[in-house]
Amino acid sequence: MHLYRPVAALLFLLPAVPVSANLDVHPMRVHVEAGRTTSIRVHAQSPRTQYVRATVKRVVAPATEDEHEVDEPAGADAALVVTPAMFALAGGGSRLVRVIALAPVEQETAFRVYFEGVRGDDPEAMPAPAPTASATIGVSLVWGVLANLLPAAGEVSMHLEGDHLHNRGTLRLGIRRIEHCVGDACTTHDIDRSVYPGGALALPFQPGAGARLRVDYRLSRDGYREHQQILLP
Structure with missing residues (x-):
């Protein structure tokens, strides 16, 4: 823990500046019924146009100590997909993204849909670093929305x-x-x-x-x- 103390001390010496995220996502939790779709709205908090990538992860052993995530297959083999998976977001604008259930499940299954800003010149690149000196510091956050895929006939027992x-x-x-x-x-x-x-x-x-x-x-x-x-x- 002592390795972090000098960094923390330097942070206290920095001038206080507003911090804003480039994206905002709502809602942060959705459910998708078999054969249907739901929507997530992505809002731009930056005045500049940015590119956003959406990826889907399947949650294994959710809500337990062994919880972890694995990549969800793309295309026809996926149980849950997001469209569009990559899009441009105008400054101050918003975009409605659809979450679609492609394959039925026998029991409720958890996924996370991640949204992150990427550089427009290279959609596969990692998010561009935030500026180090500005009146407002823009922070490139990755938003993870929990999406629960429901079976056609759910049972409580x-x-x-x-x-x-x-x-x-x-x-x-x-x-x-x-x-x-x-x-x-x-x-x-x-x-x-x-x-x-x-x-x-x-x-x-x-x-x-x-x-x-x-x-x-x-x-x-x-x-x-x-x-x-x-x-x-």
Whole structure:
């Protein structure tokens, strides 16, 4: 950690200047139903025309310690594509980008769609470095939008096994909180974790004999709407 202290000290000596990103992307999370499309809007925060490249990565073991990403095949072998994958963005303008589900999935699958500015003279090049001296420093950020591809017939199914909650369905469970009741005594545990199909959540308590659990959760297709399910150990 001590290697970074001189750099941090120099940063404090630099004059304070506004910092702005070249791009803005909305929304940062979308879902795509089988055979349908959704849209992401990319906004230019720079007065100059810039070129933007979109790439798709598949998320493996999402919302776990083993989460990582792999390249999604291009063309007909892809489950999810973005069009256009490369486009010019006029200064101060915006562009609507379509996210298209090409191949059906058996269970909800996570992808990330990355947007980055690239040099117009070489679309394959890395983003051009930001200027080092300016009244406003432009920062070339890479925006990653989480895109969840849904199966045609989604199913919610959760089961308790000891102190673990298992997702046996085909949809992601956005667990918000779990109320653990034994008799008339209830304790609410805020969780705020995603559990994808085939995954499990370690509970912060051990359900006792005769306990009752109320699970509050969200689904990708329903936005902020909450659902509830009662479980008995």
